[in-house]
Amino acid sequence: MFREHGAELSLRRWSACVGTVGGFDPAAELSALTGRPVERAAAERRAAEVERDLRAGTGLRPGVAGYLAEGRARGLRLGIVSSSSTGWIEANLRAVGAGRAFDVIRAAEGDARVAKPRPDLYLAALADLSIGPDEAVAFEDSPNRVAAAKAADLFCVAVPNPVTATLDLSAADLRVGALADLPLPDLLARLG
Numbered sequence: 001m002f003r004e005h006g007a008e009l010s011l012r013r014w015s016a017c018v019g020t021v022g023g024f025d026p027a028a029e030l031s032a033l034t035g036r037p038v039e040r041a042a043a044e045r046r047a048a049e050v051e052r053d054l055r056a057g058t059g060l061r062p063g064v065a066g067y068l069a070e071g072r073a074r075g076l077r078l079g080i081v082s083s084s085s086t087g088w089i090e091a092n093l094r095a096v097g098a099g100r101a102f103d104v105i106r107a108a109e110g111d112a113r114v115a116k117p118r119p120d121l122y123l124a125a126l127a128d129l130s131i132g133p134d135e136a137v138a139f140e141d142s143p144n145r146v147a148a149a150k151a152a153d154l155f156c157v158a159v160p161n162p163v164t165a166t167l168d169l170s171a172a173d174l175r176v177g178a179l180a181d182l183p184l185p186d187l188l189a190r191l192g
Helices: 011-015 026-034 040-056 064-073 086-095 120-129 143-151 184-191
Strands: 079-082 104-107 137-140 155-158
Touching: 026 040, 064 184, 079 086, 079 120, 086 104, 104 120, 120 143, 137 143, 143 155
Parallel strands: 079 104, 137 155
Antiparallel strands: none
């Protein structure tokens, strides 16, 4: 969307806000980069169109379907913890055919006071699932998200996406290129 206005949003600038709420205003950033005022409502509509188009062309990342199926077969309870909104999460789950795969969804709903990197959403999900941090594993893809999992005392597996692959995810307990590289039975055996 920035390129449509002759601007470039750097990965470094964007990555600082990945996985959290606040701290980045796309319309203000675009205005600053172009030196022209940006009509916020039009920019938000266009961003929603771009996001919808991107969502339509994606599926589950490699290994995720196997994790979901294996987790269900083993009777594991599955949750999503996100700084996004429940509506955004559910739309994405429907788009990839995983609409009913999770027992719990905890979302920040735009509230920066509970969004990652704070552990609040993880702690709430653990309570919803009636489990302790030593009974859960978090899968995350950005520094803010890894920080939230670790602050909640969870074992964290970093699984970067193409946008976050160059970011520092060293705070995670383990890093894999894709869940397909470490099937769930192998991860569980590793964790004992």
